[in-house]
Amino acid sequence: MRVGAIRQATLICVVLFFIGGIGAAAAQTMSYAEAISQLATACGRDVARYCRGIPLSGELKNCLDGHASVLSPVCAQTRATVYDSISRRAAAQRNIGDICEPDIERLCGTSHADAHLIECLKMTSPSAISARCNQAFLDSGWRTERAQQ
Amino acid sequence: MKAHYLSAVAAIAFALVVTAALAQNRIGAGQMTNSLAAVSGDTRLDLTASQMRQAALDNIRNFPGNIPPRPLSFPQLENLAQFTVEVDFDFNSAVIKPSSYRTVGSIADALHNPILLGYGFLVIGHTDSVGGREYNIGLSQKRADAIVAALVDPFGVNPAVLQPVGLGEEQLRDPRHPTSGVNRRVQLINVGKKFCFGRTGEQFQCQ
Numbered sequence: 001m002r003v004g005a006i007r008q009a010t011l012i013c014v015v016l017f018f019i020g021g022i023g024a025a026a027a028q029t030m031s032y033a034e035a036i037s038q039l040a041t042a043c044g045r046d047v048a049r050y051c052r053g054i055p056l057s058g059e060l061k062n063c064l065d066g067h068a069s070v071l072s073p074v075c076a077q078t079r080a081t082v083y084d085s086i087s088r089r090a091a092a093q094r095n096i097g098d099i100c101e102p103d104i105e106r107l108c109g110t111s112h113a114d115a116h117l118i119e120c121l122k123m124t125s126p127s128a129i130s131a132r133c134n135q136a137f138l139d140s141g142w143r144t145e146r147a148q149q
Numbered sequence: 150m151k152a153h154y155l156s157a158v159a160a161i162a163f164a165l166v167v168t169a170a171l172a173q174n175r176i177g178a179g180q181m182t183n184s185l186a187a188v189s190g191d192t193r194l195d196l197t198a199s200q201m202r203q204a205a206l207d208n209i210r211n212f213p214g215n216i217p218p219r220p221l222s223f224p225q226l227e228n229l230a231q232f233t234v235e236v237d238f239d240f241n242s243a244v245i246k247p248s249s250y251r252t253v254g255s256i257a258d259a260l261h262n263p264i265l266l267g268y269g270f271l272v273i274g275h276t277d278s279v280g281g282r283e284y285n286i287g288l289s290q291k292r293a294d295a296i297v298a299a300l301v302d303p304f305g306v307n308p309a310v311l312q313p314v315g316l317g318e319e320q321l322r323d324p325r326h327p328t329s330g331v332n333r334r335v336q337l338i339n340v341g342k343k344f345c346f347g348r349t350g351e352q353f354q355c356q
Contacts, residue, residue: 031254032257033257036250037251040251055295056245056250056299057301057302058303061303086303094305113263113266114263114267142263
């Protein structure tokens, strides 16, 4: 009885751990280099077979989407993760100035997505910034970016 | 037995050399950012993309031959922050090979680095000497266009800061080996602050 309860608790813990892991993975975006090289590795053969001669620009995604039912499982899976990561990172980088404007104008004296803003966000405690702004900062990849000069 | 052993060692040594060569060839986003950020001042560049294209065509007319007898040069660009990478395309085509996807992704990472926001960049395509000179100008222009198109979609680089230019084989990197792969390359040059950002993030020309 007791052993059964422990087992059950362990099982729940494992399940929660996996759910948490998936959540954490979804919260991060990859660098563009990492994302697109994962696509090249997972989908290289599918590209050669179904999308030969299709440019890397938006058209490649359309071509892969159009062949979703025949792609190899690893390519189908990777394609979804990769394009999700790329579009979330691009949207965050594009919109961070607007998303963060309310709380950082006061803290940083700017809302432009420039090097100054990024440095200021890095120095500011995440608890002082709204959840939306924190998420955009994380998605942008700039939290960990080394802004060299 | 010993021969087997030696050939195995030789194979491993060869693999190591090849890996080292590949690693050297793979320049990362951090290095690209550093190369582009070494800004040489905010002097306004007195050279447009269409003037560069015209200069390449003039170079063919003024110095005819199978291989350019005199390389085209743009002294204004020489001291600007820049880097050069190799990008593989399908033969005689402007389609980027999957083996070069990572390189294009790294360029996108570099251009999105906050310290480079608002700068303008020339994206210059170069070919080797295989094929006619005028044809190669067209091919390299299409290749530079393809790189810019990929940087914009899916990687979200602002198209207003990118200017593609094809110079064909008019600036061979290794004129003594004009058909060598090192001549097929893409050059990114920081041409200076092009855009400023307003209070709400809207863009306007700095000048």
